[in-house]
Every structure is written in structure tokens, then in C-alpha cells.
Amino acid sequence: MGVERLFDLTGRVALVTGAAGSLGSAIATVLADAGADLLLFDIDETGLKRMATTLARDGQKVRTFAGNVGDIGHVDDVFGLLDREFGRIDVLVNVAGPARLGKPEDTDLADVEYTIHNIATARFYCCQQAGRRMLAAGKGSIISICSVSGTTANGRSHMAYGMAMAAVAHMTRELSTEWSSRGVRVNAIVCGQISNPSLEARMADDPRLKKNFLRGIPIGRLGVNEDIKGIALLLASDASSFMTGALVPVDGGNLARNAGASHPGMPEF
Secondary structure (H helix, E strand, O other), X not given: OOHHHHOOOOOOEEEEEOOOOHHHXXXXXXXXXXXXXXXXXXXXXXXXXXXXXXXXXXXXXXXXXXXXXXXXXXXXXXXXXXXXXXXXXXXXXXXXXXXXXXXXXXOOHHHHHHHHHHHHHHHHHHHHHHHHHHXXXXXXXXXXXXXXXXXXXXXXXXXXXXXXHHHHHHHHHHHHHHHHHHOEEEEEXXXXXXXXXXXXXXXXXXXXXXXXXXXXXXXXXXXXXXHHHHHHHHHHOHHHOOOOOOEEEEOOOOOOOOOOOOOOOOOOO
């Protein structure tokens, strides 16, 4: 199979949650560029309309659904739309997952439950709905955005977020073990510090934060949205046909680095 065909998604249908956000929009864009038809799911209706206009391609279908991934009824509705408009699903990308931060000694249980529901439970439900359809077809690829906070502790009041992301990581392994022999591959992209408007605002408020990040990223910079495109396309396409159950770091070397290590260009070393 030639290189172009390895990554060709022509005729395939991808559902992307959080598609109007920074990471979701980058992933939706690369899937559209590879030929996929798209169903974009996000709470930001204005952003969805902008994405639909941006991703319009001759011969490709783009549909949108404005809703909250944490609302199970909305998830049912988006899969109903998928069945009516496309009649199939080849790729699911779980990006959306609102969270609330709080110090472990002070955080309200409702905030912990909110975070775990949105990141872990609701994503499992999306996987279950997509998985049923993919298993019936005998093929499919499920990709979840995870975080280094799900494999190593982040501190800074991220406990509930880390718990939820750890659940996503293990869900990936479990679903892969259950489904891969039936044609459905399940993988996760483990992201490090990838810049977005919220993170930029936090770093502007506290300039020490960026310096702290860079002390742990040997590649010497924060990630950008473009950095997610290649691995997302790889996992969605036939180029990764023997990859399943993988937690693939896209973190600039963060997880590979020992906490006491140093690297060239490291701030204040």
C-alpha cells in the first residue's frame, strides 16, 4: 500500500467531540484534509458553524451538533444524528471533557463527580455507542485525548482531573483488550502542555508557570495545536493497523524525563 493510501480517510466517517476547541479543531481539520466525512460535536454552537465553514470540501459531508458531552441525552442525540446522516462510524475522537480544579483538602465532592463524569463516564458512553456500531461493522478506531496528569501527578489542585484522566488511560487499555480482536482499535494520545487560550491566560497571570513547564520539557517549548495532527491521523488511519491499547505521549519528552534530570536550555539551571 502506498504512503498516500495508508493515510487516506476518503469515504470514512469521523465523530469528533470538543470539535470547536483548540485541540478538537486541529484534529477535525487533519481528518477532513485526509478525506473523512465529519460529525462535529461541541457545546460552542458559533464555533461549530465556523468549523463547518472552514472544513467544507467538495464531495465531503460535514455536520454539526451543538450539545454538552456530559449530558447523556445529548450523546444519544448525536449518535441518532450520526445514524440518520451517515449510517456508519469509522473513527471516534474523544476530546471534550470539562473539569473543575480544587485543593484535595477543600474540594467539594460535587466538583470531583462533575470532573469524573465529564472526562471518564461520558467518554465511556461515547465509546460504548461508537463501539457497538463499529463492532457490528467489524472495524473502527477510537482515539481519546488523555493527559500526562493521568499518569503522573500534576499538583496545583488537579487531583480530580488526574483521577479522571487516569480512568481514561485505563479505559483505553480495557476497551482495546475487549474489542481489538473484533476489528476495533482503541488508543489514547497523552498530551503534555499544549498551549490554548486558557493556559496562555494562566501563564500571563503567573509568569513563573511557563518557566516551570519548560523545566520539565526537554524539547524546549510548549506544544501547539499543529503538534497533535500527525499522531491523530496516524491513529485514525490504516497506517496504525497494528496499534491498539497504546498511550502515545505527545509531550515534548516530559514523561521520559526523570524529575531530577536536567537538559540543555533548561530555565535557571
